[in-house]
Amino acid sequence: MIEVDALTKRYGDKLAVHDLSFTVRPGQVTGFLGPNGAGKSTTMRMIVGLDRPTSGRATVNGxxxxxxPAPLRQAGALLEAKSVHKGRSARAHLVALAQTHGLPASRADELLDLVGLSSVAHKRAGTFSLGMSQRLGVAAALVGDPGTILLDEPVNGLDPDGVLWIRTLxxxxxxxxxxxxxxxxxxSEMAVTAEHLVIIGRGRLLADTTVDELIARVVxxxxxxxxxxxxxxxxxxxxxxxxxxxxxxxRLLxxxxxxxxxxxxxxxAGLPLYEVVPQRASLEQAYMELTRDTVEYEGGRS
Incomplete structure (x- = not known):
């Protein structure tokens, strides 16, 4: 379980995360949403100790x-797909991670098979496409067989088969x-993958709810x-x-x-009806409605 309690992060005059609190519970996929610059990546980095909070606390399993003592057995994270030594092979990268926790080299082979990279196990990671790097990053997050997984934009660069694979995983x-x-x-992907949503904007919590509850707010x-x-x-x-x-x-709308x-x-009037269905909002519509006033980087219209 992940618990975030009054988490705040300031970079000089910039308040990236402000008094943020939420809990991510086991047994469900929780989507972490927000516009660009909302503070999602900063929050995830603080959860795994890569950034120090200005105040507040984030814990994994308490x-x-x-x-x-063995953090990779508690939580695995993919925060940046290309953060791998470019001269190291995919297998060597995973073996090095496994050895930090006393795991056998065979764990790397298991994970390469799981993420579909066995055929390129000995290729340098620096030659990988973004999609291949994402798969390697997922494998790295799973090295310690942890009970907690954090993935930042894992479907970027994946083809449709890859998107289906990560969704199923x-x-x-x-x-x-x-x-x-x-x-x-x-x-569209969150709508079919996540059961619960944590949505932030400008570093503040906007919603901590289920997908159905959020959609139901929009008439x-x-x-x-x-x-x-x-x-x-x-x-x-x-x-x-x-x-x-x-x-x-x-059909008539x-x-x-x-x-x-x-x-x-x-x-x-004696007119037959074969379908009469009130239209339901999409997750995208509900999300846009909720975050409308927190978009920090917005393009203009020509």
Missing amino acids: IPYAAH LKDLAAEGCTVLVSSHLM VDTVVVRTSRTPALRDLLTGAGATVETDEDG VGGLPAERIGELAAT
């Missing part, structure tokens, strides 16, 4: 990460009881309707004050009327 680790904290800017005033009498139903609903658009599948009222009007 004590600071660096205080564990994270879910499997959580199912085994691991504590999994993963940051990402891909809301989408649109009902998807399908009928064999599209023109007649469109005219009927428009006459009742609704806004009506047609999607590429010929109705705004301004609840599903119950749409059904009543259609029944009165």
Whole structure:
């Protein structure tokens, strides 16, 4: 388990993380989200002892990460995919990490097979693509078979097969009881991978909630309707004050009327309905709504 308590980090006049508190519990994938510059990477670095907090505390399984006698057995982290000695082979990198904790060299071979790098085990890490480096970084995070995993943007550079692989791996680790904290800017991926979300903006906590709870906060005033009498139903609903658009599948996207009222009007007019579904917000919509006022780096429009 990861516990962050009133964590604050200041760089000169810059307050990167401010009084941040949250808990990452075992048995689920927790997504760590926020705009660029929100303080996600800084927070993860403080959790594993790479940055010292200005104030506050972060612990892994009850004590600071660096205080564990065998830290790689407690938590593994991928914070920067390219932070590997470029002249060292993938296998040599993993063997060196394993030996710091008295693990056999065979552990490196097991992990190379797990992440799909066995065929390039003896190639220099400096020749690896970003996707290959991500896979090596995941292997390094798993060297000590830890109960806690922290991954910062692990799907960057991965092809679709790689994205599916990391998604499955994270879910499997959580199912085994691991504590999994993963940051990402891909809301579509978080929607199918994470169960819980910790969202920060400008170093402050914005939400500590489940995916479903966050999405439920956003009201989408649109009902998807399908009928064999599209023109007649469109005219009927428009006459009742609704806004009506047609999607590429010929379904009506109705705004301004609840599903119950749409059904009543259609029944009165004798128009068949094959589908009446209130539209649900996406995770991306909910995230954008929540973080709108905390975006630090925003492009202009031409």
